[in-house]
Amino acid sequence: MVRAIDIKYYVDEPLNEIKGIGNKKLKRGQIQQKVWAHIGKMNLQGVQGDTAKYKTKAGKKGTAKGGQVIFVGDDPILKAVCANKKKIAMFELARYMEKYLERAD
Numbered sequence: 001m002v003r004a005i006d007i008k009y010y011v012d013e014p015l016n017e018i019k020g021i022g023n024k025k026l027k028r029g030q031i032q033q034k035v036w037a038h039i040g041k042m043n044l045q046g047v048q049g050d051t052a053k054y055k056t057k058a059g060k061k062g063t064a065k066g067g068q069v070i071f072v073g074d075d076p077i078l079k080a081v082c083a084n085k086k087k088i089a090m091f092e093l094a095r096y097m098e099k100y101l102e103r104a105d
Helices: 026-041 074-082 090-100
Strands: 010-013 051-056 063-065 101-102
Touching: 010 026, 026 051, 026 074, 026 090, 063 090, 090 101
Parallel strands: none
Antiparallel strands: 010 101, 051 063
């Protein structure tokens, strides 16, 4: 059985504008690494005292704190990926990225 992070994908705009992603086939794990590298390079991760509300898959509400917060509104690429929000919880990132991934098999 193939693990989800080993499946190859093509990445659509605007997510493919992140350095290293482009128009080539990449595994989900590689895409996530490049997105997190971009977040780190652009200094978008929150610090102690920052919070962001989010909804879990079970429909419950949660609060991300500190480094779990991503300030996507400070970056035009991630802002477009994340529906023009100002900040999101890191747990939501994969859900927003999913719209821009197309299986390459």
